[in-house]
Amino acid sequence: MQLLKFVPIKLTLFLVAGILFGAFFETSITIPFILTGITLTLSAFLLLKVKPTNSPIFGFSAxxxxxxxxxxxxxxxxxKNKPNYYAKSNTTLQKELLLKITEVLKSNAFSDRYYADVLAIDKRKTSGKIVITIAKDTTSPLLKIDDELISFNLITPITPPLNPHQFNYKKYLKGLGVYNQLYLKKEDYITLEKPTHTLYGLASSWRNTILTKLKKENFDPENLSVIQALLLGQRNDISEETYDNYKDAGAIHILALSGLHIGVLLLILQFLLQPIERLPHGKKIKLGILIFLLWGFAFLAGLSASIVRAVTMFSFLAYAMYLNRPTNSFNILALSLFFILLVKPTYLFQVGFQMSYSAVFAIIWIYPKLQRFWYPKNKVIRYFWQLLSVSIAAQLGVLPISLFYFHQFPGLFFIANLLIIPFLGIILGIGIVVLILSLTNLLPSFITDGYNYIISTMNTIVKWIASQDMFVFKNISFDTLQLLLLYTLIFLMITAFSKQKFKNAIHFLIGIIVFQSYTFMSRYTASIRHEVIVLHQSRATGIIEKSGTTLYLLSNDTSKFEYSLKSYQIAERIAVLTTDSLANSYRLDLKRISVIDSFGIYPPSKNSTILLTQSPKINLNRLIDSLQPVALIADGSNYKSTIALWKATCLKRKLPFHYTGEKGAYYFK
Incomplete structure (x- = not known):
């Protein structure tokens, strides 16, 4: 590929490879520090002694x-590599914690959640992040960024998923550098009156001021939640129905203040600042104003991670437009990626970051090829073809990632983009005017009503597209290898169509065969697999049996397992789900499973695996003597105090004991 000839692209790829290596093989800071020092010395020596910088040995060292x-x-x-990391002190003992809120997360019906820095433990300065969950209390206001609080509650580790194929929240937070959590109630903490302020806190305060002003205007609540997402990156107030509509219509990127919005804003500013180019050094002045305004908008939007990434990327792209060299687009994109990852390497593992750069790269690479493939003479047709080309290119760039993380594909994505994207510049332009006028208390009612109508119309269009269920392909099983194979297939497809050679066509056909073969093999493997699992669920008991593509759920309260089974059904390619009530005993090949519930009735058979549910009042020693079980299982329907007693008894009797709340779901082998 010709792109690999560009030095910034090659260096960025090796930086990404180094980040991936360090993420999967965690070591102390000493090893990478020494290796970097040695290669830096070698590169400096070669640069000074071996003058030609294009020599192979210098390139290898670089x-x-x-x-x-x-x-x-x-x-x-x-x-963990920092000397004052808070977890290096004994967090199992009650200590004074000084915490600083760094990000406000979306609340649920029961709690409010935040990211926070641990500033000190028992007055000793520390570092590190935790996630805080505070039980909802109508008498307590939400905490804000930069708020500082003191608590004596215990920090606890984040637990891994307890059921198969569930979202791994622990792994996700690990990518953000968060390993522990803190549960609080209103009476468990006090808020300091004069906390120290940061730039992020100041930006958040500005955004909150704007939000307060907007809420005083005559906006429809649902429209206001969309406006907040469009202009300020605040999606916490969007209803689940509206969010699902945008997702099913393939327009979810419109609600995520990121690359699309900043790109449109950049084009608007480019047009408005065009007259400045007539001045002496006008292009340089225009570039400076552009970057200043982009970062000013990022500040008003609260300097969230997604907006900072997008503005950084488009600051580099604005520089590329200033240079006016087509080949620089890839170089500048690679340089922006290099710079961002150098400062924040953990961004590489965030879905939004992956999708943003994949979409922009695909647009820069595929869009010109689509225009060369067909360039209509009619201006109107050409305009809509350009929009469609951008939409197709971006969708091809994010399709594998979207299937991998979200397991669905909106078939009518191009309609949503053709109907909304052409007007997004107007929507954002008017929105920025609305923000400025609301801050100055000069927002007239006719602008409010007009903007209300525009957002309401957009919501109606999205809702109509999302309602076409037959074009929304959901529950698509898609694993890591399929992700890599599909990206390879897309690359081969674009190469085959842009460079129409027999060799490229053969490579593309081989790619299709390999992708289809792996997909069929995965389906066949899933269709012959058989397993029986005791799931973990608070206050409920559930056993599942997978037999090929059919799943049997045995439970007296099947509704509580809908969420747990959704991801399992997708990953295991389940076609049929059958439910039944829970019985007292089952036979699995030569093994027997006995269930003892709150009635405490002993099963007649010995040497079975016993599942204890609903905290039965039994004498466990007598049960063990009578039934001589192979193992004991306790699920989430039991009291924790009772489980602790059972665990101690089994340890004393040297009998295998499995509590699903600690060890996760139990697999019968």
Whole structure:
């Protein structure tokens, strides 16, 4: 590929490789530091002694140095490598915690959630992040960024998923450098009156001021939630129905204030600032104003991670437009990626970051090829073909990632983009005017009513597209290897159509065969697999039996397992789900499973695996003597105090004991 000839692209790829290596092989900071130092010394020596910088040995030392810089950067961000990391002190004892709120997360019906820095433990300065969950209390206001609080509650580790194929929240938070959590109630903490302020806190305060002003205007509540997402990146107030509509219509990117919005804003500013180019050094002045305004908008939007990433990327792209060299687009995109990952290497593992760069790269690469494939002479047709080309290119860029993370594909994505994207510039332009006028208390009612109508119309269009269920393909099973194979297939497809050679067509056909073969093999493997699992669910008991593509759920309260089974059904390619009530005993090949519930009735058979549910009042020693069980299982329907007693008894009797709340779901082998 010709792109690999560009030095910034090659260096960025090796930086990414170093970050991935450091993430999967965690080590102390010493190893990457030494390796970086050695390769830096070698590169400096070669640069001084071996003058031609295009020599193979210098090139090898440069890419090796970049690889180790990536390795070092991810190791430096690992909080465990910091000497004052809070978890290095004994967090199992009650201590005074000084915490600073760094991000407000979306609340649910029962609690409010935040990310926070642990500033000190017992007055000793510390570092590191935790996630705080505070039980909802109508008498307590929401905490804000930069708020500082003191608590004596115990920090606890984040638990891994307890059921198969569930979302791994622990792994997700690990990518953000968060390993522990803190549960609080209103009476468990006090808020300090004069906390120290940061730039992020100041930006958040500005955004909250704007939100307060907007709420005083005559906006429909649902429209206001969309406006907040469009202009300020605040999606916490969007209803689940509206969010699902945008997702099913393939327009969810419109609600995520990121690359699309900043790109449109950049084009608007480019047009408005065009007259400045007539001045002496006008292009440089225009570039400076552009970047200043982009970062000013990021500040008003609260400097969230997604907006900072997008503005950084488009600041580099604005520089590329200033240089006016087509080949620089890839170089500048690679440089922006290099710079962002050098400062924040953990961004590489965030879905939004992956999708943003995949979409922009695909647009830069595929869009020109689509225009060369067909360039209509009619201006109107050409305009809509350009919009469709951008939409197709972006969708091809994010399709594998979307299938991998979200397991669905909106078939009518192009309609949503053709109907909304052409007017997004107007929507954003008017929205920025609304923000400015609301801040100055000069927002007239006719602008409010007009903007209300525009957002309401957009919501109606999205809702109609999302209602076409037959075009929304959901519950698509898609694993990591399929992700890589599909990206390879897309690359081969674009190459085959843009360079119409027999060799490229053969490569594309081989790619299709390999992708289809792996998909069929995965389906066949799933269709012959058989397993029986005791699931974990609070206050409920559930056993599932997978037999090929049919899943049997045995439970007296099947509604509580809908969420747990959804991801399992997708991953295991389940076609049929059958439910039945829970019986007292089952036979699995030569093994027997006995269920003892709150009635405490003993099963007649000995040497079976016993499942204890609903905290039965039994004498466990007598049960063990009578039934001589192979193992005991306790699920989430039991009291924790009772489980602790059972666990101690089994340990004393040297009998295998499995509590699903600690060890996760139990697999019968």
């Amino acid at each position: 890419v090796l140095l970049t690889f180790f810089i990536g390795y070092l950067s991810i190791s430096l961000t690992n909080p």
